[in-house]
Amino acid sequence: MTEKPRSGTTRNHGEKLLPSSPRANSPSPSTTSSTLTQQFADIIRRYNYYSEHIRRILKDTDKSYCEINDTRVLSSEKVSRMHLSKADRDFFDALETRPLALIICSQTYNGKSRFVNELLNESLLPEAPVIDQYDVVRMVRIKNHPIQGASLNISGSFEIINPDNMYKNVSWTTVPRDDLVVNGTGDLHPLAEHDDENDQQETASLEIRKPLKLLNDDLQIVITPSNQRLNMKQIYTQITENVVPIFIYVIEQDTLSSNDIEELRFFRSIVPNEPILFIRIDQSTNSMNVGETSCVQIFRQLCDLGFLSILGNTTGDMSPDTAPLFQSDIIDNGLANFTHFLTYIRKHIDRLIIRAVSILQRSHEICLDLFNDSAFDMARDILITPKRLSYTREREKNLYESLIALTNSKQNEIQKLILQAISEMHETLADQACSVDIPGIELTDQLTVKHARDLKKCTTYIQEFILIKLNETIANKLLDSINVLHDNYVGTLTRCLFSLENNASDADESELSTSKALQEILHSAYEVNITLPADSNLFQILIDKMKELFRTFSWSQCPRIDPEFKRSVALDILNNLSEVKLAKTVCTQLNDRIRMSHENFETLLKQLEHRHSDRLKTTEDKQQRVRKEYTPKIARLLLESTSLKDLIQYGLPKQGREVGRGQYGIVYECKSWANHLSCVIKSVMPPDDRHWNDLALEFHYLRRIPEHPRIVKLIGSVIDYTNPDQTPVLLIMERLKRDLYAALKTRLDFSTRMRIALDVVEGLRYLHGLGLVHRDIKLKNVLLDDANRVRITDLGFCKPEVMMSGSLVGTPIHMAPELFTSKYDHTVDVYAFGILFWYICSNGVKLPTNFDVCSSKDILWSAVKKGVRPERLMDFSDECWEIMTKCWDTQPSQRPYLGEVQEKIEQILNNSRKTTN
Numbered sequence: 001m002t003e004k005p006r007s008g009t010t011r012n013h014g015e016k017l018l019p020s021s022p023r024a025n026s027p028s029p030s031t032t033s034s035t036l037t038q039q040f041a042d043i044i045r046r047y048n049y050y051s052e053h054i055r056r057i058l059k060d061t062d063k064s065y066c067e068i069n070d071t072r073v074l075s076s077e078k079v080s081r082m083h084l085s086k087a088d089r090d091f092f093d094a095l096e097t098r099p100l101a102l103i104i105c106s107q108t109y110n111g112k113s114r115f116v117n118e119l120l121n122e123s124l125l126p127e128a129p130v131i132d133q134y135d136v137v138r139m140v141r142i143k144n145h146p147i148q149g150a151s152l153n154i155s156g157s158f159e160i161i162n163p164d165n166m167y168k169n170v171s172w173t174t175v176p177r178d179d180l181v182v183n184g185t186g187d188l189h190p191l192a193e194h195d196d197e198n199d200q201q202e203t204a205s206l207e208i209r210k211p212l213k214l215l216n217d218d219l220q221i222v223i224t225p226s227n228q229r230l231n232m233k234q235i236y237t238q239i240t241e242n243v244v245p246i247f248i249y250v251i252e253q254d255t256l257s258s259n260d261i262e263e264l265r266f267f268r269s270i271v272p273n274e275p276i277l278f279i280r281i282d283q284s285t286n287s288m289n290v291g292e293t294s295c296v297q298i299f300r301q302l303c304d305l306g307f308l309s310i311l312g313n314t315t316g317d318m319s320p321d322t323a324p325l326f327q328s329d330i331i332d333n334g335l336a337n338f339t340h341f342l343t344y345i346r347k348h349i350d351r352l353i354i355r356a357v358s359i360l361q362r363s364h365e366i367c368l369d370l371f372n373d374s375a376f377d378m379a380r381d382i383l384i385t386p387k388r389l390s391y392t393r394e395r396e397k398n399l400y401e402s403l404i405a406l407t408n409s410k411q412n413e414i415q416k417l418i419l420q421a422i423s424e425m426h427e428t429l430a431d432q433a434c435s436v437d438i439p440g441i442e443l444t445d446q447l448t449v450k451h452a453r454d455l456k457k458c459t460t461y462i463q464e465f466i467l468i469k470l471n472e473t474i475a476n477k478l479l480d481s482i483n484v485l486h487d488n489y490v491g492t493l494t495r496c497l498f499s500l501e502n503n504a505s506d507a508d509e510s511e512l513s514t515s516k517a518l519q520e521i522l523h524s525a526y527e528v529n530i531t532l533p534a535d536s537n538l539f540q541i542l543i544d545k546m547k548e549l550f551r552t553f554s555w556s557q558c559p560r561i562d563p564e565f566k567r568s569v570a571l572d573i574l575n576n577l578s579e580v581k582l583a584k585t586v587c588t589q590l591n592d593r594i595r596m597s598h599e600n601f602e603t604l605l606k607q608l609e610h611r612h613s614d615r616l617k618t619t620e621d622k623q624q625r626v627r628k629e630y631t632p633k634i635a636r637l638l639l640e641s642t643s644l645k646d647l648i649q650y651g652l653p654k655q656g657r658e659v660g661r662g663q664y665g666i667v668y669e670c671k672s673w674a675n676h677l678s679c680v681i682k683s684v685m686p687p688d689d690r691h692w693n694d695l696a697l698e699f700h701y702l703r704r705i706p707e708h709p710r711i712v713k714l715i716g717s718v719i720d721y722t723n724p725d726q727t728p729v730l731l732i733m734e735r736l737k738r739d740l741y742a743a744l745k746t747r748l749d750f751s752t753r754m755r756i757a758l759d760v761v762e763g764l765r766y767l768h769g770l771g772l773v774h775r776d777i778k779l780k781n782v783l784l785d786d787a788n789r790v791r792i793t794d795l796g797f798c799k800p801e802v803m804m805s806g807s808l809v810g811t812p813i814h815m816a817p818e819l820f821t822s823k824y825d826h827t828v829d830v831y832a833f834g835i836l837f838w839y840i841c842s843n844g845v846k847l848p849t850n851f852d853v854c855s856s857k858d859i860l861w862s863a864v865k866k867g868v869r870p871e872r873l874m875d876f877s878d879e880c881w882e883i884m885t886k887c888w889d890t891q892p893s894q895r896p897y898l899g900e901v902q903e904k905i906e907q908i909l910n911n912s913r914k915t916t917n
Helices: 029-071 076-082 086-097 109-120 196-203 232-239 258-270 288-305 338-409 411-434 452-505 509-526 537-550 563-575 579-650 689-704 740-745 750-769 817-821 827-842 857-865 878-887 898-916
Strands: 100-106 140-144 149-154 205-210 219-223 244-251 276-280 329-332 658-661 665-673 676-684 714-719 729-734 782-784 790-792
Touching: 029 076, 029 086, 029 338, 029 579, 076 338, 086 338, 100 109, 109 219, 109 244, 232 258, 244 338, 258 288, 276 288, 276 338, 288 329, 329 338, 338 411, 338 452, 338 579, 411 452, 411 563, 411 579, 452 563, 452 579, 579 689, 579 714, 689 714, 689 729, 740 782, 740 827, 750 782, 750 790, 750 827, 750 898, 817 857, 827 878, 827 898, 878 898
Parallel strands: 100 219, 100 244, 140 205, 244 276, 276 329
Antiparallel strands: 140 219, 149 205, 658 665, 665 676, 676 729, 714 729, 782 790
């Protein structure tokens, strides 16, 4: 059973359910009004200040996205993913163009009028009994204006009274009843009657303009209509038109009636994410117990409706699209608790701004993620494509040579195939030839030819018939014997070519046709689809043999063109075929065809290489623009949007004493910020755009790293705009005891140092697992807690490996030699760890002698490139020295994996513990 909340108990979002207090104890109206006006002005000024920053960030974001779209560094599909949705655009437009409006609702008109009059500290609206509970009261909009006036409007724009004078000068102090009430009667009155002619009058709103210190151009008050026949959705549309609403619901009765509950439930269904501030006004102030009981009952009713929650705010992890702008709240005896009323208004407005900033922040994060993914795809493409082309050329060459050798060595097998085909089809072909109809000849009644030339036609036709049938059989047998060759040799090659062609085509029609031609050549070359057309060598040989055969015929007696003649011709052809010559001819044709296909293949592959060469050049240009131009630009916008969000939520952190200083920033202590105790503030004043970009990228990559015990935790960031001449960026991080430089100066025992080395390796392995390269591992970037456990910090140069542009970064003595060639990878961190491990094993901070003798940075770099490394000290064990030397090997490929380094250090640590025990 839920315990009843008592007056003063903690509510769902951390504030207290404010107790009733006698109005006699309230401040004087004039004091309250003056304070209230000033505080409202501060809230609006704060709102405008943040809105201006949002407009600027939004403008810069749109400009950057247009450049990204115009330069086509990302596909149109990816660009559309980072653009703001229509709903988000509408939200920004509303914040930019529409004023804030306090939407005053209540159970009755009297509750609204009482609250507004006390809020304005004047009797502007008539109260009971002037207005009856059944009267139909129109919507009222109150604006600040130097000249007092009023008008009756429809939809906030069409004036239906005083058309010649927009601002009607009035002299009244309290709005006359006739200007508020529609025809003096309401829907709920027993005698109330309406017709369609009253609709326009009833839905019209009364706009009141007068000098009001509480209001300004950015804030107005809207009082909802009472007893109108419009449904809740129509009323909501009417009261929120052209404003950014802040809903206030005044409760003046002991409980919510069934009608009140139904209206609130319907409101909740229409706009589930709109919060409401409920302000309870006690009708009876004689008994505190009565008021407390009433407050508890109303609180329960609002919890049942879902506006309030005893369990607390459960929407903190929801996205800006699904979470309420700000959870609804309740204030008891709100007429006396305007301080808490203002607190709610400020929080509500802040949440509006936070929602806008969160939309921008989310868009920037999506954009940077797309850049990172695209950079990875482009880097992979640049690396893999030349290897695929080389593989394709080598594989096709091996295939070509294998097929030529095969056809030369398989002549005897082909000869056997031909002999087998002739033998198998000898009688079948002869029988089929008997029934062949020979077109285009004239026969006598005795079935002899009338002309000698027709006899040649008959024999030629039968020859062609036999050759066609024989050709089909031989070709099929050849295919059956060589198909396995096609599967074994061509499968991988074809897939590789498909991939290359798809990457190179980019929807260009000419390239697509080249791709199809290339695939056709592959098929024609390696499917060995044997056909023997009439002009082939084999066919010519057969014709010559038939000529010799028919020279022996006697033309004195013309043969009958009957089945016996046809069979005789067919058998003569089959019996005179030479399978040896046929096999030789077939092999020669195969070699010629494969050689031609190979030459065509090489020609097309050169074209393909040329296309890829041009495409990869374009890809490299895109990659450089993504790395050097667009990613830093969007990262800076993300830094601004996130910092603005943190500033609104938590304010500026208070700087304590200085605890450290670097080239571009100072580190201060901070007692608490954003519910975190014992923080440090890294205050950085970027001197130029390049340093701004480096800082923004550091913030982005550090912020995206999941919390890990070996990486320093970033709590948040704030950009301090208070000084127009200087704009420091404040990165708030967890505070640790000291850095490794300071720790080694105090001398540490061997086990502690090995444990520190293991922690550094663990942190680096975690970063590398995320695809990140630190690029600046050194003593001062290794922080220690009270237990001397490590957290790696200062990710100013940390980037994903695919986003590194080859820039020269790092601390000179820790920089690997390949850094000077602009082509390097994650192994630069392995090199830097080798140097760091030298310091850890030396148990001091003195510079290695081999480096100390170098008088300048350039001389040091020249020595490192020549192979100079730190010297071996007397107390270095062989195991430790081996780790160092392997880590700082000149060849990156020879450096060990960090997993191997970790195993070896663990062995060293375990052996030292056994020795100690």
